[in-house]
Amino acid sequence: PACIILDFIFLEKLIIFRYYLNMNIVKLILELIGGLGFLLYGMKLMSDGVQKSAGERLQRALSVLTGNRFMSLLTGLFITMIIQSSGATTVMVVTFVNVGLMTLSQSVGVIFGANIGTTITSWIVSIFGFNFKISTFVIPLFGFGYLFSIFKKGRWKNISEAIMGFAMLFLGISGLSSVFTYENLGWLLKIQGTGPLAILLGFLIGIIITALLHSSSAFSAIVITMAYNKLVSWELAAAMTLGSNLGSTIDAVLASIKTNADAKRSASIHVMFNVFGTFFALLFFEQFLNLVVLLTPGGVNSNIAIRISMLHTVFKMLSTLALFPLQSLLVALSKKIIKDDKESTSSTYRLEFTELVTKDSAAIHIIQAEKAIADMTDVVTDMFDKIQIGIMKRDRKFIEEYEEASERAENYVDQMHEQITRYLIKCESLQLTEKQLNHVSNMIQIVDELENMSDSCYATVMLIVRSIQKKMKFQQDDMERLLPYIELARQFLQFIRININKHITPEKLELARELEDGIDAFRKDLKKVARKRLESGADVKSELLYIDLVRTIEHIGDNCFNISEVLVNI
Numbered sequence: 001p002a003c004i005i006l007d008f009i010f011l012e013k014l015i016i017f018r019y020y021l022n023m024n025i026v027k028l029i030l031e032l033i034g035g036l037g038f039l040l041y042g043m044k045l046m047s048d049g050v051q052k053s054a055g056e057r058l059q060r061a062l063s064v065l066t067g068n069r070f071m072s073l074l075t076g077l078f079i080t081m082i083i084q085s086s087g088a089t090t091v092m093v094v095t096f097v098n099v100g101l102m103t104l105s106q107s108v109g110v111i112f113g114a115n116i117g118t119t120i121t122s123w124i125v126s127i128f129g130f131n132f133k134i135s136t137f138v139i140p141l142f143g144f145g146y147l148f149s150i151f152k153k154g155r156w157k158n159i160s161e162a163i164m165g166f167a168m169l170f171l172g173i174s175g176l177s178s179v180f181t182y183e184n185l186g187w188l189l190k191i192q193g194t195g196p197l198a199i200l201l202g203f204l205i206g207i208i209i210t211a212l213l214h215s216s217s218a219f220s221a222i223v224i225t226m227a228y229n230k231l232v233s234w235e236l237a238a239a240m241t242l243g244s245n246l247g248s249t250i251d252a253v254l255a256s257i258k259t260n261a262d263a264k265r266s267a268s269i270h271v272m273f274n275v276f277g278t279f280f281a282l283l284f285f286e287q288f289l290n291l292v293v294l295l296t297p298g299g300v301n302s303n304i305a306i307r308i309s310m311l312h313t314v315f316k317m318l319s320t321l322a323l324f325p326l327q328s329l330l331v332a333l334s335k336k337i338i339k340d341d342k343e344s345t346s347s348t349y350r351l352e353f354t355e356l357v358t359k360d361s362a363a364i365h366i367i368q369a370e371k372a373i374a375d376m377t378d379v380v381t382d383m384f385d386k387i388q389i390g391i392m393k394r395d396r397k398f399i400e401e402y403e404e405a406s407e408r409a410e411n412y413v414d415q416m417h418e419q420i421t422r423y424l425i426k427c428e429s430l431q432l433t434e435k436q437l438n439h440v441s442n443m444i445q446i447v448d449e450l451e452n453m454s455d456s457c458y459a460t461v462m463l464i465v466r467s468i469q470k471k472m473k474f475q476q477d478d479m480e481r482l483l484p485y486i487e488l489a490r491q492f493l494q495f496i497r498i499n500i501n502k503h504i505t506p507e508k509l510e511l512a513r514e515l516e517d518g519i520d521a522f523r524k525d526l527k528k529v530a531r532k533r534l535e536s537g538a539d540v541k542s543e544l545l546y547i548d549l550v551r552t553i554e555h556i557g558d559n560c561f562n563i564s565e566v567l568v569n570i
Contacts (some may be wrong), residue, residue: 041168069327072109073116073320080117081133087214087251089114090270094255095364098263099371104334107266108327112320115273118248121217123223126305142167145236199285202236206243209356212372216248220312228303234304238311239287241283245274245315252370258352265334272330277319288315296459353426362430369424369443376416376450377500383409383457384493384556390464391482399465406461413454420447442566446500449566453493453559460552463545472542481529482549489553491515492560504567512564519557526550 080089093110096102102110128166145163210219220241227237256267281288292311296302323330351372353365386402424444428437469472492515499508527547534543 002533026114037172041165041172044213047068058351069109072106073113073324076110076115077111077117078113080114084121085219086118086216087248089117090249090252090267091255092364093270094252094259094266095368096265097266098259099368099370101367104262104265104331105327106551108269108330109324111266111270111273112324115245115270116313116316118217119309119316120222122220122309122312125221126303126309138167142171175241199239199282202232202239203243203282206240206245207247208243210244210247211250214251216244219244219247220308224305224308227308234290234307235285237304237308238292239282240283241308241312242278242315246278249274261338264329264338268334268337269330272333273319273323276323277315280322281315349412349419351416351419351423353423362427362432362436365430366436366439366443367428369427369440371418372416372420372423373443373446373450374500375462376413376420376447379409379413379416380450380454380457381460381493381497383413383454384490385462387457387464387553388483388486388490390461391479391486394464394468394479396468399468402461403465406458410454410458414450414457417447417451439570442570443501445566446563449559449563453556455551456555456559460549460556463549463552467542467545470541472545473539474542474546478529478533478546481526485519485526485550486553488515488518488522489557489560492519492557496560496563499567500563501570502567503570504564506568509564509568512561516557516561519554523554525552 076089080086083089090111093102093107093114097104097107123278139299142164145160145167148160148163149157162214165340206223209222210216213219223232223237223240223244226232227234232240249267252267252270256264286498289311292307293299293302295314296307296310298306324362383406386406390402421444424440424447426441432440492512504512527550530543530547530550533542
C-alpha cells in the first residue's frame with residue numbers, strides 16, 4: 001500500500017509538472033506570436049505613416065531624380081532610409097520601369113541605393129533597442145502618437161501613425177526579448193554547430209523566413225534580438241543575416257509578374273546584386289566576419305547587436321562598390337537572361353491594375369494613371385497635327401496616309417478612355433487621402449475631355465477628307481484664314497500637353513482664358529465671312545462644311561479650357 005501511495009504521489013507530481021510544462025510552452029508560443037505581431041505591425045504602421053505623409057512626394061522624386069548613376073543611387077538610398085523599406089522602393093522601381101517613368105539603366109542605381117538604405121533599420125534596433133529600458137518611453141510615445149492622431153488631421157495624422165508604429169516596433173522587440181532568453185530557449189545552443197552545414201542551415205533559414213515575412217528589416221530585428229540574448233552564435237547570426245538579403249528580393253520578383261521585359265530585368269538586377277554579394281560573402285565567410293569585427297568599434301568585445309548591423313552595412317557597401325562600375329554589364333546580362341517582349345501588332349490598349357503584393361501604395365497607382373493620361377494627351381496631339389496637314393495639302397495623298405490612321409487613333413483613344421477610367425475607379429477603392437481622392441476625380445474629368453477632343457479631331461479630319469472626295473472648291477484666302485485659327489488651337493493644345501497632370505497657377509489659367517477668347521473671336525469672324533459668302537451665292541455645301549470645320553476646332557479649344565480649369569485644382 002505504501003508503494004502504491006508513493007507511486008500515486010509521483011504520478012500526481014508528474015502530471016502537474018507536465019501540465020505546467022505544457023502551459024509554459026503555450027505561454028512562450030503566445031508571447032512569441034504577440035511580440036512578432038507587434039514588431040511586424042509596428043514596422044508596417046511606421047512605413048505606411050511615412051509613405052502617406054511624404055511618400056507621394058518621394059515617389060515622384062524617385063521618378064525624376066535619376067539623371068545619372070550617382071543621383072540614382074542617392075535617391076534610392078535616401079528614400080529607403082525615410083520609408084524604412086527597400087521592398088517598397090524596389091516595387092516602385094519595377095512599377096515605374098514598367099510604365100516608362102524610369103529607364104532600366106536608371107533603375108540600377110536606385111536599386112543599389114535601396115539596398116544600402118535598408119540597413120538603417122538594423123542600426124535603429126541595435127542602438128536604441130537594447131541600450132534603454134524600452135517600457136520607459138514606448139508606452140508614452142505610443143500614447144502621444146495616438147492623441148496626436150485624434151487632434152490632428154491630414155498629413156499630421158499620418159505622422160502620428162508613424163510615431164505609433166515606431167513605438168510598437170520596440171514594444172515587439174521588448175516582447176521578443178522576454179521570449180528569447182537562455183531560460184526559455186537555451187536548448188537552441190545545444191543544436192547549433194560551427195561547421196559549413198550549420199552555416200548553410202542558418203543561411204537557408206534567413207531566406208525562408210524573410211521571404212515569408214516580406215521584410216529583411218523585421219528578420220534582422222529578430223536575429224539581433226536572439227544574438228543579443230546569446231541564443232545564436234555570431235557565425236549563425238551572420239549566416240541568417242546573409243540569407244535574409246536573398247529572401248528580401250521576393251517583393252521585387254512578385255511585383256515584376258505581368259510586367260514588360262525591362263521591369264522584369266530591373267527585378268532580376270535586384271536579385272543579381274544580392275546573389276553576387278552573398279556568394280562571395282559565403283565563399284570568404286571567415287575573412288568577411290574578421291573584416292566586420294575589425295571595422296566594429298570594440299572588435300571581438302563589441303556589442304553583438306552593433307556587430308550584426310555593421311555586417312549588414314559592410315555587406316551592402318562592398319557589394320555596391322564591386323558592382324557600381326559594372327552597371328552596364330548588369331543591364332546587358334539581364335537582357336541576355338530576359339528576352340525582349342514579342343512585338344505586337346495589336347492596336348488594343350491595356351492598362352492593368354496590378355496589386356503591388358505587400359507594398360501596395362495608392363500614390364504608385366496614381367502616378368501610373370498620370371503617365372497613361374500623358375500618353376493619351378500625346379495621341380490626341382498627334383491627331384490634331386493631321387488637321388494642319390490636311391488644311392495645307394487637301395489632296396488624295398492626305399486621304400491615303402491619314403484617313404485610316406486617324407480612325408485607328410480615334411479607336412485607340414476610345415480604348416484609353418475606357419481603360420484609364422476603369423483604372424481610376426479601382427484607385428478610388430484604395431485607402432486614399434482626401435487630396436488623392438479629389439485628384440483621381442479630376443483625372444477622370446480630364447480623360448473625358450481628352451476623349452471628346454479626339455472625337456473633334458477625328459471629325460475635323462473626316463470633314464477635310466469629305467471635302468477632298470467631293471472636290472469642293474474653297475477660295476485660297478478662306479483656307480489661309482483657317483491656318484492662324486488652327487495654329488491658335490494648336491498652341492492651346494500644346495499648353496495642355498506641357499501642363500498635363502500639373503497644378504497650374506491663376507496666371508497660367510488667365511493665359512488659357514486668353515487663348516480660349518482668341519479662338520472664340522476667330523470663330524465669330526470666320527463664321528461671318530462664311531455667311532456673307534452664302535448670301536452672295538457661294539456653294540452651300542462647301543460653306544456649310546467650312547462652318548463645320550470652324551465649329552469642331554472651336555470645340556477642341558473648349559475642351560482645352562475645361563482641362564485648364566481642372567488643372568487649377570490639382
